[in-house]
Amino acid sequence: MTTHKSTVFLIDDDVAVQHGVTALLTAADHSVAVFNSAEDFLSKLTTLDTVNTAMLLDVCMPGIQGLELQEQLYNDGVEIPVIVMTGHGDVPMAVRAMQNGAVDFLEKPFTVEEVVTALDRAFGLSRPIVKLTRSASPELTENYESLSPRENEVLRGIVDGGTSKEIARTLDVSPRTIEVHRHNVMSKMNAKSIAELVRMAVALGVGD
Amino acid sequence: MHDLDLIDLSGPLADAILETTESPIVILSPDGSIARFNKASETLTGYSAAEAIGRKVWDFLIVDEEIDAVRGVFEQTFAADIPTHFTNYWKTKDARRRHLKWSNKTLLNKNGDVTNILATGIDITDIESTERRLSEVQFELLHMSRLSTLGEIATSIAHELNQPLTAAASLIGAVSLTLKKKSNGELCPQIELLDDAVDEIRRASEIMHQMRDFVRKHKTTRTPHDVNKIVEEASAIALIGADAQKIKVTTNLGNNIGEAPLDRIQIQQVVINLIRNAIDAMKESPERRLTISTQRNDGMIAIKVEDTGSGIPEELKTRLFEPFVTSKDDGLGVGLSISKSIIDAHQGEISATNLNSGGCIFTCKVPAGGHDQLDDNS
Numbered sequence A: 001m002t003t004h005k006s007t008v009f010l011i012d013d014d015v016a017v018q019h020g021v022t023a024l025l026t027a028a029d030h031s032v033a034v035f036n037s038a039e040d041f042l043s044k045l046t047t048l049d050t051v052n053t054a055m056l057l058d059v060c061m062p063g064i065q066g067l068e069l070q071e072q073l074y075n076d077g078v079e080i081p082v083i084v085m086t087g088h089g090d091v092p093m094a095v096r097a098m099q100n101g102a103v104d105f106l107e108k109p110f111t112v113e114e115v116v117t118a119l120d121r122a123f124g125l126s127r128p129i130v131k132l133t134r135s136a137s138p139e140l141t142e143n144y145e146s147l148s149p150r151e152n153e154v155l156r157g158i159v160d161g162g163t164s165k166e167i168a169r170t171l172d173v174s175p176r177t178i179e180v181h182r183h184n185v186m187s188k189m190n191a192k193s194i195a196e197l198v199r200m201a202v203a204l205g206v207g208d
Numbered sequence B: 001m002h003d004l005d006l007i008d009l010s011g012p013l014a015d016a017i018l019e020t021t022e023s024p025i026v027i028l029s030p031d032g033s034i035a036r037f038n039k040a041s042e043t044l045t046g047y048s049a050a051e052a053i054g055r056k057v058w059d060f061l062i063v064d065e066e067i068d069a070v071r072g073v074f075e076q077t078f079a080a081d082i083p084t085h086f087t088n089y090w091k092t093k094d095a096r097r098r099h100l101k102w103s104n105k106t107l108l109n110k111n112g113d114v115t116n117i118l119a120t121g122i123d124i125t126d127i128e129s130t131e132r133r134l135s136e137v138q139f140e141l142l143h144m145s146r147l148s149t150l151g152e153i154a155t156s157i158a159h160e161l162n163q164p165l166t167a168a169a170s171l172i173g174a175v176s177l178t179l180k181k182k183s184n185g186e187l188c189p190q191i192e193l194l195d196d197a198v199d200e201i202r203r204a205s206e207i208m209h210q211m212r213d214f215v216r217k218h219k220t221t222r223t224p225h226d227v228n229k230i231v232e233e234a235s236a237i238a239l240i241g242a243d244a245q246k247i248k249v250t251t252n253l254g255n256n257i258g259e260a261p262l263d264r265i266q267i268q269q270v271v272i273n274l275i276r277n278a279i280d281a282m283k284e285s286p287e288r289r290l291t292i293s294t295q296r297n298d299g300m301i302a303i304k305v306e307d308t309g310s311g312i313p314e315e316l317k318t319r320l321f322e323p324f325v326t327s328k329d330d331g332l333g334v335g336l337s338i339s340k341s342i343i344d345a346h347q348g349e350i351s352a353t354n355l356n357s358g359g360c361i362f363t364c365k366v367p368a369g370g371h372d373q374l375d376d377n378s
């Protein structure tokens, strides 16, 4: 048991999303503080206790964008682990957020398991904001090196945010083939989700 | 009454008219046999006058399915002394079909008896196919511009709709989690139902985003196209009504422009957008000159649209190609942003420059090339 109950800062401009996600997080035993925008959060930041907190941040909002907020927090030395929420299939945005130090990303709409896993990870981190640079473990590097040249290209394609169809078009093969490659990449890299794969890719410096 | 002796079908005047006109003219006897078959008729059908004279039209010129109809018109024309108009198909000596529009006139002798029918034709085969082509192109373009707008709409709908879906999935998740805790690890069918509901919500979200991607990244198929031809077709459409606005159009298509791998409809959309903008810009100009040109340089083909209009407003210059930038009351401000994304997709460049003389010039450049880089259509 921690002395502080874990608190999640939820930043999203949509009232219905605020309501739903708050209910979900409450059921998962987190307390929740809701903010309508990045500006809203920043204006209250000095009054907040940031110990044992994490942030669920929508990266697609009017006003200050999620990425800029991350940048500001980082520069101010505010160490809140950030999980970004993106629209479905907006992997490029997720990749940028993770390069910016986000610990994970969730594609809306998400399941209980996804959000719980992501939060557990965020709260479990000793150093929450580490800008993901090349910090690959030997094991990760080894997995990466086991990829065939084609699989490597497919990994790059995924990190660049391509759907199978788009990757297929750039590599001039059928989308079905890409699905197979994608599957192989995930298993060779030992990645359970695209988010994890992206995290690995960023650590490996793929696509820099 | 007019002097019927003037109609001398083999006189020098008739000869001069019949043999110089580009219209096929035939003179028929009451029994349907050909009495005269002019030069244009020979050129059109491939039959010489010698081959045609004396034979009945429906025995060799009329396409099978129209023989009865033609005979009907023929009899009607003899019965009533009035010009009759109709269209029919002729088959040529080498078995091609030509579509002809006829004006018929009965010729009478001094006693008022019908002696012959004079049939003057216009070959409308090519005109028709051009018209059909034009309306096809117009239709495709309309569809294309709808698709672009649809792409914008689909993107914002996808975003807007995803928020309530996220809210719903989270609410259900909250209930499912609470039930899970209460059931203390015991099997609870309600939880499964709730989880199924969340799966369905996710499916809805995925379908929606696939739709968005489908409309937005509307498949471009790039195949080698004659750039001059594309520009000509697009100009024809964009310039409908330009005469009425007293715009002097100069088309200056370079020789040996050649081909480029293009999505024809998309590039035509660009040319049309540029020409329409130019026309709009010249509304207040005393001098309205529009110049459409093509050039080839260093492996790039340039399409240029120049006008003598108002020039690009200073305050729009830096945002010209962004969506929803417009100075027009009735403008959406999407024309140039769509054009830019199309040209970008073709690995090309689009730029605009104001001219000292007033007006401005838009230039699109695309890489030239023959049969290469075809898209993988799935």
Ligand SMILES: Nc1ncnc2c1ncn2[C@@H]1O[C@H](COP(=O)(O)OP(=O)(O)OP(=O)(O)O)[C@@H](O)[C@H]1O
Binding pocket: B273, B277, B278, B281, B307, B309, B310, B311, B312, B313, B316, B320, B325, B326, B327, B328, B330, B331, B332, B333, B334, B335, B336, B337, B360
């Ligand atoms: N040839 C031109 N001369 C002067 N200004 C131009 C010209 N072409 C474009 N512009 C300026 O750029 C703006 C944006 O053009 P764009 O084609 O994107 O949108 P629009 O013509 O206003 O609306 P629409 O969506 O109907 O095309 C125009 O409103 C006009 O101010």
Ligand SMILES: [Mg+2]
Binding pocket: B273, B276, B277, B334, B335, B336
């Ligand atoms: Mg326009």
